[in-house]
Structures are given as C-alpha cells and as structure tokens.
Amino acid sequence: MTDAPVLVAEDLVGGYVAEVDILRGCALTAGEGEIVVVIGPNGAGKSTLVKAIFGLVPLRQGTVTLHGTDVTGQRPNRISALGMSYVPQVNNVFPSLTIQENLEMGAANSRATMDERMDAMYALFPRLRERRRNRAEGLSGGERQMLAVARALMPEPSVLLLDEPSAGLAPKAVGEVFETVQQVNASGVTIVMIEQNARAALALADRGYVLEGGQNRFTGKGADLLDDPQVAELYLGGGAAGRE
Amino acid sequence: MKAVDGATFTVRRGSITSLIGPNGAGKTTAFNLVTGFTRADSGTVVFEGRNVTRRGPDQLARAGMVRTFQLTRVLGKMRVIENAMLAASEHPGERFVNALVPRRWKHREAEVRERAMEMLDQVGLAAKAEDYAATLSGGQRKLLELARALMAEPTLVMLDEPMAGVNPTLGRQLLDYLARLREERGLTVLFIEHDMEVVMGVSDEVVVMGEGRVITQAPPDEVRRDQRVIDAYLGAAGEAEA
Amino acid sequence: MDPLLAFGFWAYVLTVAGVYAIFVLGLQVQVGDTGLLNFGHVAFMAIGAYSLGLMVTNGIPTIVAIPIAVVLAAIAGVLLGLPTLRLRGDYFAIVTIAAGEILRILVQNRQDETGGTLGLRRASGAWRDWNDSMLDWLDGLGLRDLDRRVPLLVITWVTAVLVALLLMHIGRSPWRRTLRAVRENEDAAAAVGKPVFRLKLQALALGAAIAGLAGVYFTFLQTSLYPENFEPIVTFIGFAILILGGIGSYFGTVLGSIVIAFIISGVRFLDFPIAEDKVAALRFVVIGLIIMGMMAFRPQGLFGKKEELHLD
C-alpha cells in the first residue's frame, strides 16, 4: 500500500460521559485503499472508537487526522464533507423515507453530483433500483444494510467506517455483505470495519486491530493475526477447535 | 404487513428448544405473540394443555411462562436486588390492601430477598446487589434479566438472545445452570440465538424460521443437513463449516 | 398592616399551602411513584369539592358527605383510567387535561344544579358550625380571641402530614416496588407477572382520592365553589410544587407547597410600586421561571434523589 496513511487516530481517550473513559489510549491507522478490521470482546470500545473517529464521542485527549487534516472534535457533517462516511450498526436507514430519498440524504454535501452518484449506487445494488420508490421500512435486513452502505457512499468518500455490517444477518447475507465490502474497496475506498465475524473479516483485512479495555491489544496484518496462536485462543474461539 | 404469518411450532415439556432464523424472520415477533405482548390476528397458543390465546403478558407470566427481552429492560432506577425481588410470585405485600399491614408480608419479603440474593449469586451479580441497575454493563443487564426471569419460578422460560454481550465463559456456565434446572425442576427453555455453536451444542430441538413461517422443527443434526435451512439461513458459510 | 389582620392573612396563605400539599401528595403517588403524567389532577379535586357541595346543599349531613366525596373522586380516577391508562405518556397527559376540561365545562353549563359561573354557595355545609365550636373549645382552654381561620389551618396541616406519613408507610411495601417497576418499564413488569394495568389504576385512584380530600378542605376554605377554581392552571401549579420539592419526595412536596402558595397568595401582602394586576402577572412569571430553572439545573428538585429521577 502507499506511504501517507489516509486516516490516523492517535492516543484517543474519552467516552460518552465525562466521568467514564471508554477509550483509554486507542490508536488506529488506515493506509490508502486498505481494509482495516477491528475486533475484540464486547465492551472493548470498538464502536466507541469508530464513533470517536467520526466526531460522535467527546474526546479528552488524542487526535484524528484525515488526509493530513486535523478533524478531532469536528461535527459529523464537516467530517462527511472531508470525505469520510460512517454506517452505524443499527438504525442506519430512514424508515419512513423512500429508498431514493434515503440516498438523497447521503448527498447533503455533494448535491451537484447527486444524480450521477445515485445511478452508480443503483448499478452497484440493482435491488435498490427496483424498490427506489418504496419506503425503507419494508426492506429485509440485508437490503437495509445495502441501503445504509449506499447512502454512505453517496458523497464519494475516500474512507468508509462500518460498524459490524454483518451483525444480526443470516449467514447467507453475511457473505453478500463481505462481497460488497470487497467490491467497494476495489473501487479505491479505504474501509475501516468492526466485525464480530472475526475470522472471515480478518481474512480480508490488510491491517487488523484487536481492542481490549479501550486499548490496542494486538496489531498486525490480517493474516498474521489469524495465525497468531494467542489471538486465536483469546478472540477467535480457541483456534481450530472452535470450528465445526 | 405480517411479521409472522402462520407460524406453528411446539415446545416439549422439559426440553431445551432454540429458535433460529435470519434477521427479520419474525423470531422476536413470535415471542411477542406467544407471550401476549402483541395481539395475534389469528392462531392459538396452547400452554400446558390450556388455550391461552389472548391472555395478557402478566397473566401468562403468572401461569409460568416468563420471558426476557432482546434489548434488555432492566429497571435502571431501582437497585439490582429490587429488580430481582420484583419477580417473586405469590407475594402478599404486592397487594394494595396489604401494603399498610407489614406483618402480612414481612416474612415472605425476607424469603424473597434471600432467594433474590441466591439468584444474583448464580449469575455473578451478588456484589452489585445494592447498586442501581442503570450502572450495569450490557452483558450484566442480560444476566440480571435472566436472574429476574428465573426468580419468577417459571415452568417455561423464553430467552431472547440471552448470550449477546455476555462473556463466553460465563455464558457457558449459565447454559449449564439452565440444563441443571431442567434436570432438577423440569424447567423448559425456549431461546433465540444466533451463535450456531451454542444452538447446536445445547438444543434438543431447533425451530427454524424464515419470512414469518416455520421452515422446520427438528433435532440439531437433522436441521444442519436440511437443504431448505441451508438455503434460507445457513447459506454457503453453513455448508463450509458443516 | 395591622398585625392581627396580618396573622389572619398568613393563616389563610398557609391553609392554601396545606390544601396544595394534600393535592400534590396525590400527584406524587401518580407521577412520582407510578410515572403517570396526570395533567387533569384538578378534576379529582373538583369532584371532591363539588360532590361535597352538592350533597350538603341537598340536605345530606356534612359528616356523611365527606367520605362519600373522597370515594367519588377515587371512583372518578378508576373511570378515567379504564379507557386512558393504555395510552402513551404524552397522550395520557393531554387526554387527562381534556377530561378535566370536559368536567369543568359541564359544571359551568349545568347552572341549575351547580350554580355554574354564579357559584355554588354554602358548599362547606356544617363546617362553619364546627369551626365555631372548635373556637369555643379553644377559648375554654384559654386560647382567647384566636383568628377564625386557625382551626382549619391546623386541621388541614394535620391531614397533610398524616397523608404524607401514610404514603411513606405504604412506600416501604412491596406494592410500591411494583408501582416503581411499572414506572420504569411496563413491559419488564408485565414479563414477570405484575398486573400493570391494575397497578396503574390503583395508583390513579389513590391519588384521585387524596385530591378529592384536598377538594374537601378547599371547600371548607372557600365556602363557595366556582368552575374557574378548577382550571388546568391549578394542576400546573401542582406540578410546579412537585418539581420544586422533588418528584418522589413527600417532604419536598410539603415545603414546595408553602413556597409556591406564598408566591401566589403571599406576595399580595408586600407593597410594590406597581399596579396590582401587574403584580399578579409577575407572580406567575416567577412560578414559570422556577419551573424552568428547576428543570434546567436541578430536575430532581430540592429534595428528590438524582439517581431515581425519571424524566425520559
């Protein structure tokens, strides 16, 4: 991958309320065009890390840099304008808006290219085109996730943050989501993704992070982490024994 | 729109049955319909040989059918022990007319407190008994809900994703505990779970739902080989792992 | 101001405070314990007051009429609750104001029975005689030339304290634990077998009965009843007291009612260099600012527990 990292988060300390720090010195780097995967036990601060990068969690300490610009503590609409998008884990579509309107809402900072981008999204997800006049509340779990990703891609971001895109999906739909992620990445978008499905996700990852207690526990190439016996033991369900 | 459309399944007394299916298959809705939280347009629920369709959730709970929620509903501004004590059944002090006369319920209250402490101990929350439940983490809330449900001494306990957010070691202990309750008291367990390892490991029977219907109900081994289930739910990943 | 006159005036203000204290104790049961945002509470006080007034003016002995008035208020609570308690919190709030207004408009229009806007006179029945005999009795004990308002002042506050003690006593029961569970999360309470609807109905009826009792003392104090005594603003003043003292705190209720009654009635006593109607307006500006200030900076009130505050 290339030299200058696209996204650098360093020494993040903070949490939702002033008294309780959930992040305790987290760091994360994403190089251009990489897939970065964050894993770790529940409560490790994975979601909080991604939200903090996107300006949704107040930080007491640390910096977030996007393309060399300091975006620490910026409001999300500003960060979005600078080329980073975020897909929350749940409630990530507007249920009472149509699919087309959902996509429009993603284009708040890129109204000029909206029609073009919308066509691109419909090309990527033909199922959304069929149902573009329907309200999003009628979509299945997998379709919702597609719409959420499409909405986030509307402003043509260079970095896409995904919070457990496969959560709660049927194993069949999980495969589709991962395919989509690879496809989007192939078009040049840097992906930072939290995953419960650690094995499958690390297999795709250029870079992997294992978080615990709001701190980095292990860092390395995805494949290396997969092979690391300690990581396997602690976070992947006890190595090969955990698999059927 | 129907989230659940003509689904039929049975849970045998004293069994551990799991309910699986893709998101949006109607699993939680099925729970809501069975436990009386949502009114069904049609269909019947039979519990211990009696037709209990259209009974309210509190009536069903008193009859022995107690559930937990996917998104936990702990009573945040009450203490952990109060959360557990609340679930006690047959408590005379909970009647309005007795509220003024402590001697009618003091004894039972002490019993209830003791049992609640035991339950909290069982799920590893004894040290938190006097804390407000709002201070618990997501996983601890799941545990408190489980303790609360068991405190009600159900004959059928229905758990909606009980393991989500609970650390795996403790999760396994709890499964063992449920299995023990089944042996000792004939407790019946019905639970929704996404983790296939857990499902296949502990269930006597698996109910698979898809698009509001029951695709099949069978022992785990059969379910795993069922082509319809692989198509609708397990998919390629399931085949690869199986 | 003449000190004796001043004493009578303060006795009046404190009696008003006592009536409010009882009224808001009823609200505590509904709002504080059970989480029912009852914005039509004044209607229960109106039922207590008007049923007492209508009974005594129709020849029923006052001593019989009082308990019946309280019971009628409780029954009204049940009747209001049956159709409305399944509604969401904000809907319930608005529907209860609407129900209170329906009642008030009804009272206003049935002039033949209730006196309508002309007022229901001699609604306090035998109270005047009782008051006189109590004064005589006190006179016999050596307490001469007491203000006429003293007996009612004392009785109102004794009642308020008794009601508060009663509620505290009930407060330690498992019954109240179930109410709090309902307040926190109805589904969770129902899932472990608590009869949510019945519990809410009980809380609404108990609160209504207490408001009915407040209506009885209100009638003793005013003698004549007018529909405009029972406008929604009375409930809102009740909420101001509740918020100031602290939702869930009985002691706070008692103190809050004295403060608010002083602001509403007491400031008449002070001399301001502006017209009286302007002073009247400013009193309510102050009450509004108290509500706003408490909600913004101390939502648990002066004596509420922050950990148990529920305003979500």
Add this chain to the structure above:
Amino acid sequence: METFLQTTINGLASGSIYALGAIGLSLVYAILKLVNFAHGDFMTLGGYVAFVVNVSLGAPLVVAAAAAVAAIAVVGLITEAVIWRPMRNRGAGVMQLLLLSIGLAFVIRNLILFGWGGQEKRLDIDNTRTFDLGIVRISLIQVIVISIAAVVLVAVGVMLRSTYVGKSMRALSDSFDLAEVSGIDTRRVVTYTWVLGGGLAGLAGVLAGIFTTLRPDTGFLLLLGIFAAVILGGIGNPFGALVGGIALGLVQEWSTNWITPTYKEAIGFVVLILVLLFRPNGVLGHATRTG
C-alpha cells in the same frame, strides 16, 4: 341542509386555525421530540405583535401579520439557542423538556398580561362584512382565514414532500442521529424547523386574533384543541395534524346543530378521547414497534 353548510363553513374557518397551530406543534415534536406547551403562548404573542404593529403603530394588517410571523420565528430560534439546544446537549428527557415548556408558557403568558393587561384587544379589520352566497353567508374574516390557511398549508405540504429541506426535516424526524452522521447539517434543519414552526404559530395567532379578539390566554385556550388535532392526526405527522385540525373544527361546529354551543369545546375533547379509545395511536398514526 342550510345550517349544515353554514356550520361547515364556520368549522373550516376555526379548523384552519387549529390546523396551522397543529402543524407547527407537530413539526417541532417530530424533529426535536419536544411536546411544546408554550406553543399556544407563541401564538398569543404573535397576535400581540400584530396588534402593536397594526393598531399601536397603525400599519396595514398585512404588514402586521408579516411582522408577527417573523417575530415568532425569531422567538422560536431564541428559545432553541437559549433553552432547547443546551438542554438536549445535556441529555434532557422528553418529560423534562415538556415540563420546562410549561414553565416557559407561564412566563410568556404572564409577560403579555404584564405588558398589555387583561383586556381584550382587537385588530383593525372590518368584522361585520359578510357575503351572501344564497344559501349560506360567509364573512370577510372567514374568507381571509380559510384562504390564507389553505395557501399556507398547501405550501408547507409541498415543501415537506419535494424540497431538500423538507425531506431533511422528515429524515431528522425519523432519526436525528442518523441524519447527523449522514452529513446533513442538522443545526440548519433545526433552524428551519423553528422558523417554520414559530412562523406558523405567529400566523395562527394573528388569524385567531382576526377571528375573535386577543387576550393573554387566547393561545392557551386553543392549545388543548391543537393537541387534540395533533393526536387525532397521529403525533409527529404534520399532514395528519392538518387533517386533525380541520376535522376538529368541523366536528365542533357541526355539534352545534344538536347541542348547545357552550359545549362546543368539550365536544372536541370527547371526540379526542373516543378516537383514542379505538385508535390508541391516532387516526393516521403508526403503531410504535416494540421488541
């Protein structure tokens, strides 16, 4: 038939005022989750601003109405900046904000009473002119109220359906947090919401003042009816609020065909309670999902 048509016209006129008030209230609720008990007093204040411009300063009524709309939009923005946004940032709950708005209502109403006294005020309009349309009579005031309301309500409807700001408002009402992360400038949308909600309240206040007279409690007395309209239409649904408002006006006026007009207000509330008995989420409301 004649009286029916006549009461229909009367109902449309009073229903228009309810609808204007209800749409503003409903928008603010949908987007900010604020049940604003001060909305009625915003209306009253609008009426008094118009009174000052129209009567005290002698400007034409149209100018006065415009001034009222602008003034209440600004009042809305000020309350947003001073009260609501800081409270939201502190994580205040729905009930906390609701009770706070009751305090604000007290303050506004009594400041009006303090400033202008309790006497009734009239705007400078000929309230005696009527047009005889053969079977029914329609007053100039009714014509003004109904036509202004119709134009404004259609404009608001089109705005919400087709413009970007309108769609963003609906997006915020679905999920404020998601709108924020989608890159929508939520502060701007909230600003528009207050401009629209406050402006509509100001306009409704002026129309209420034209319709009858102004008193410090004019808006508060309308508020309960407005809440009824909002609930009938399904809370948080501006289109429903419109329908609910018109329906409420019509039902109240039609009821006078059978019942003494002094019960008119009570009829509206009875309808509200009856509707909620059968449709606990309002006529056009969605059932909230649980589980």
